[in-house]
Amino acid sequence: MNGPKTLCPSCEAKKNGSVDITDLVQDMRSRLPQEKQCEDHIYLQRIAACLACKELMLPYTCRVCGCIVYLRAISRDAYCPNSREDGWKNISNQT
Numbered sequence: 001m002n003g004p005k006t007l008c009p010s011c012e013a014k015k016n017g018s019v020d021i022t023d024l025v026q027d028m029r030s031r032l033p034q035e036k037q038c039e040d041h042i043y044l045q046r047i048a049a050c051l052a053c054k055e056l057m058l059p060y061t062c063r064v065c066g067c068i069v070y071l072r073a074i075s076r077d078a079y080c081p082n083s084r085e086d087g088w089k090n091i092s093n094q095t
């Protein structure tokens with residue numbers, strides 16, 4: 001039985017010291033229609049909130065849902081999955 005050929009970005013970063021997820025972010029953006037993406041300033045606020053959150057398993061993974069936060073934050077309709085302490089509650093999706 002063959003194992004997985006690629007690791008998730010966080011596992012790869014742990015194994016190799018770091019990983020550049022720029023390509024993953026760009027790929028996600030290229031596949032998501034523009035109207036489904038949040039504004040850049042919202043994205044940056046979401047990432048800042050995640051970086052300050054105790055649920056972030058560095059460098060990229062949310063402990064609550066296992067998502068890669070840099071990818072989750074792209075979608076306009078995305079939300080913080082932490083029902084006890086919404087890390088994005090003060091971020092408005094309004095422009």
Ligand code: SF4
Nearest residue numbers: 050053062080082087
């Ligand atoms: S719980 Fe919310 S704020 Fe914290 S890392 Fe996960 S998505 Fe980000």
